[in-house]
Amino acid sequence: MKKRIIFHIDVNNAFLSWTAILLLKQGYKTDIRTIPSVIGGNELKRHGIVLAKSPVAKKYGIKTAETLYEARKKCPNIKIYPPTHEWYYEISTEFHEYLRKFTPNTLKYSIDEAFMDMTGMDYIYEDYLKLAYDIKEDIKRKFGFTVNVGVANNMLCAKMASDFEKPDKVHTLLDEEVKKKMWPLPIENLFMVGKKTSSKLRELGMNTIGELATQDFSYLKKHFKNQAQFLLDSANGIDESKVEKAVSKTESISTTETLVKDISDKEELEEILFRQTDDVARQLRKRKKYCNVVAIIYKNSNFESYSKQIKLDNATNNTNDIYKVILHLLDISFREEPIRLIGVRLSDFCKEKVQQVSLFDKKEREDTSDDNFQKVVDSLNNRFGSNSVIPASMKRKKED
Numbered sequence: 001m002k003k004r005i006i007f008h009i010d011v012n013n014a015f016l017s018w019t020a021i022l023l024l025k026q027g028y029k030t031d032i033r034t035i036p037s038v039i040g041g042n043e044l045k046r047h048g049i050v051l052a053k054s055p056v057a058k059k060y061g062i063k064t065a066e067t068l069y070e071a072r073k074k075c076p077n078i079k080i081y082p083p084t085h086e087w088y089y090e091i092s093t094e095f096h097e098y099l100r101k102f103t104p105n106t107l108k109y110s111i112d113e114a115f116m117d118m119t120g121m122d123y124i125y126e127d128y129l130k131l132a133y134d135i136k137e138d139i140k141r142k143f144g145f146t147v148n149v150g151v152a153n154n155m156l157c158a159k160m161a162s163d164f165e166k167p168d169k170v171h172t173l174l175d176e177e178v179k180k181k182m183w184p185l186p187i188e189n190l191f192m193v194g195k196k197t198s199s200k201l202r203e204l205g206m207n208t209i210g211e212l213a214t215q216d217f218s219y220l221k222k223h224f225k226n227q228a229q230f231l232l233d234s235a236n237g238i239d240e241s242k243v244e245k246a247v248s249k250t251e252s253i254s255t256t257e258t259l260v261k262d263i264s265d266k267e268e269l270e271e272i273l274f275r276q277t278d279d280v281a282r283q284l285r286k287r288k289k290y291c292n293v294v295a296i297i298y299k300n301s302n303f304e305s306y307s308k309q310i311k312l313d314n315a316t317n318n319t320n321d322i323y324k325v326i327l328h329l330l331d332i333s334f335r336e337e338p339i340r341l342i343g344v345r346l347s348d349f350c351k352e353k354v355q356q357v358s359l360f361d362k363k364e365r366e367d368t369s370d371d372n373f374q375k376v377v378d379s380l381n382n383r384f385g386s387n388s389v390i391p392a393s394m395k396r397k398k399e400d
Helices: 014-025 055-059 068-074 085-099 128-143 155-162 175-182 195-203 209-213 217-235 266-286 319-333 369-384 392-399
Strands: 006-011 037-040 050-053 079-081 106-110 113-117 147-152 170-173 252-263 290-300 305-316 339-350
Touching (some): 006 155, 014 037, 014 085, 085 113, 085 128, 106 305, 128 147, 147 155, 175 209, 217 319, 252 290, 266 319, 305 319
Parallel strands (some): 037 079, 147 170
Antiparallel strands (some): 037 050, 252 339, 290 305
16 A cells, blocks of 8 residues: 655744734834744733744743743843734735645645645655655745645654754655654654653653653553553554545634633533533534534644544534544543643534444434434523533532
8 A cells, every 4th residue: 555645834933934024025124033032912911922932032042932021031122023813814824725736635734834645646746855845945935934844654743754853944754764763752742742641651761752652552551541542653653644625614613712721621621622512513503414523622832733633423413422522532632731722623514414323233213312302402501591501410520
C-alpha cells in the first residue's frame, strides 16, 4: 500500500507578522517584527496579555500569555499593538485559498495552520520536498510572511515536523525517521501531550518520546487508562487521522465558550460540555436533521487551538448519545492543561436516521421512545429555559 504524503503548513508568529504587514500597507515606517513589540489585548480586562511577540521581544524573555505589565517590566520600551481580527480573518482566508490550489484535500486546522494531503498526486508533483520549498518561498513572496512546512506520512508527524527549528523552514518526519528525529526529543514535545501528562510520564521515568514509545501497553494502561493507546501510538509516530475537507458553516452547528478563568478540571469541563451539547443538539433537532460527525474544540492558555472529531456508526440528534461521544473525545484528547475556550461541533448532516443493524440483531423496527422523550425535554427546556431538564447524573455532579 502506498504511503500517504501529508504537509502541515504553519504560519510563523501569525498575529505579529500579519499586524506588521497591515501597518506597512497603511504607511507605517517600521516593520514591527524588527523591534521589541507584542500584540496585546485590553490591559484593563482579562485580554491584557501578550498574544504574540516579535523575535526581538523574545530575547528579553517576554512570553506569550504573560501580562502586558510583566512584559513592560522586562522591556520598558516595548511597543504594544492591538489585535486586528478582521484583518487576520481576511489574510487567513487568502492563505487557505492559496493552499487549496495545490490539492482539494486541504484541512484548515486553525486560522494560521493547515494540513494538505498530497497522496497520489505524484503525476502532478514529481518531487514533494521541492514542492514544499516552492510553497514556502511563494508564500513569502506573495503574502510577505513566512511559514514552516512539515512533510510526513501522517498528520501527527507532519505537525511535529513543522514545529522543529523555526522560522521559514521545511522539515521531514517520515516513518523511517521517527526513531532518529522524534524519539530523542523531550516528552513535552510530543503533540497533544499536556503539562500534567508529561509531568506524570517523567515521574514514571519516561523523559523522552522514545522512552514512552518502547513502554509496555499494560503498564501505560494502569496509569493512563483510556489515554494509554493514544500515547503509545503517538510516541511511535502512528496516526490514522484523515485530512478531510472542513465543513462549511452552513453544513455544521457549533458553539464555543471563552471561559471566565482557565479551567483544567475535567469535571468542570464536562458540565460546560453538556450545556453546549444540549444547545447544538436542540438546534439540530429544530432543523429535523441528524449528524454523522461530532467534534470537541479547545483553545489552551497559550492560545493554541486544536480539536478532535469522530465519525459515528449511526447518525443521531439525541443529546445523551452525542454527549457520550463528547465525553469519549474528552477522554482521548484532553491534554490535562488549562483551557481558555472549549466547544462542540456537529457536522455531516442527513435528513433520515439511518442505522447500521447487524444481521443477528433481533430488533425489527426503530425504537422511537428516545426521540419522543427528547421532544418532551425540548418542550420543557424551551418553555422554562435551557437546561431546566438535565440528566440525573449531571444533577448529582452539580449537587456534589
